[in-house]
Amino acid sequence: MGNSKEKAEQTVRSFIDRVKPEAGEITLDSPLYADGIGLDSLETAELSAVLEDELGSDPFTADEMPQTLADILAFYGDEVVADA
Amino acid sequence: MTEASTNGRVVIVTGGSRGLGAGIVRSYLASGDRVAACSRSRTPEVDAWEKDPETADRFLFVPADLSKSADAKTFVDAVIAKWDHIDVLINNAGVARDGMLGLATDDDIDTVVDLNIKGTLYMSRLVGRRMLARRTGSIVNISSIVGRSGYRGLAVYSATKAALDGLTRAMARELGSRGITVNGIAPGYLRTEMSHGLDDGQMDQIVRRTPAGRLGEPDDVARACQFLTDPLNTYLTGQVLVIDGGLTS
Numbered sequence: 001m002g003n004s005k006e007k008a009e010q011t012v013r014s015f016i017d018r019v020k021p022e023a024g025e026i027t028l029d030s031p032l033y034a035d036g037i038g039l040d041s042l043e044t045a046e047l048s049a050v051l052e053d054e055l056g057s058d059p060f061t062a063d064e065m066p067q068t069l070a071d072i073l074a075f076y077g078d079e080v081v082a083d084a
Numbered sequence: 085m086t087e088a089s090t091n092g093r094v095v096i097v098t099g100g101s102r103g104l105g106a107g108i109v110r111s112y113l114a115s116g117d118r119v120a121a122c123s124r125s126r127t128p129e130v131d132a133w134e135k136d137p138e139t140a141d142r143f144l145f146v147p148a149d150l151s152k153s154a155d156a157k158t159f160v161d162a163v164i165a166k167w168d169h170i171d172v173l174i175n176n177a178g179v180a181r182d183g184m185l186g187l188a189t190d191d192d193i194d195t196v197v198d199l200n201i202k203g204t205l206y207m208s209r210l211v212g213r214r215m216l217a218r219r220t221g222s223i224v225n226i227s228s229i230v231g232r233s234g235y236r237g238l239a240v241y242s243a244t245k246a247a248l249d250g251l252t253r254a255m256a257r258e259l260g261s262r263g264i265t266v267n268g269i270a271p272g273y274l275r276t277e278m279s280h281g282l283d284d285g286q287m288d289q290i291v292r293r294t295p296a297g298r299l300g301e302p303d304d305v306a307r308a309c310q311f312l313t314d315p316l317n318t319y320l321t322g323q324v325l326v327i328d329g330g331l332t333s
Contacts, residue, residue, distance in 0.1 A: 042258065042261070045213070045216060048213070049213040049214065049217040050216075050217045052213065052217070053214065053217035053218075
């Protein structure tokens with residue numbers, strides 16, 4: 001069990017570890033795209049889909065495009081969610 | 085090489101309540117898969133699948149007008165709630181309004197474009213995202229030979245079906261690296277709703293010109309769907325298979 005923010009952070013970090021193993025340490029303010037972690041458009045769509053799959057909603061299709069991990073986490077609340 | 089199991093896949097067939105769509109639903113139910121179908125209204129076939137002990141637990145029907153984005157989402161959410169994921173999407177729902185383009189009303193054009201193109205895009209976006217999250221899946225878009233050859237009196241319909249072939253190729257390029265195949269089927273003249281607007285003389289002429297010597301049946305197309313969505317066919321994507329008895333060969 002954890003809250004949505006924690007689960008979202010775990011989901012994003014796990015995703016980046018898988019698709020961008022060369023990205024190195026990810027901070028809350030690391031840029032997600034070309035000048036940072038380097039997610040391309042397909043990887044961004046995939047992250048959006050994975051977040052929706054895990055948490056039922058995602059910030060990419062709901063609001064302005066998140067630019068950092070902190071932007072993604074800001075979309076989620078502190079309610080407790082069950083592990084998948 | 086190991087045999088990939090097809091048993092128990094989760095398959096969506098849009099427009100699955102009658103005609104070609106019902107034939108495709110029947111095929112996937114027969115292969116042991118779980119099938120979700122939608123259409124604007126239910127039919128006796130839908131009632132039968134829901135009541136038959138052989139299929140009741142493996143069949144889901146949701147009334148939906150896919151030209152409305154919200155209906156498409158409601159349908160996909162219902163499938164996910166019931167079966168957790170989607171393995172196969174057959175974009176079959178479509179509508180035709182026959183008549184010369186010069187006499188078509190705005191409503192005629194909107195009705196055909198909204199369901200055939202926008203409905204297919206809504207479903208492909210929603211289901212494609214689910215497949216993307218799992219890095220597996222197969223999508224088949226049902227177009228038509230009239231999208232390739234054109235047909236007098238079916239200009240809007242032909243345009244929308246040509247659009248689906250473009251969508252097939254673009255989605256195959258977008259999703260191929262993630263283990264998702266996207267193909268199309270362009271049926272010829274079937275003994276179902278495709279004969280809409282054709283008189284007996286036109287139908288006889290079509291049969292005479294068809295090397296196979298007959299109209300197509302829903303099963304002819306359903307078998308191609310099964311082939312294109314076979315889990316072992318991971319190297320077949322971005323293609324449109326013409327199933328027309330050789331008419332346009």
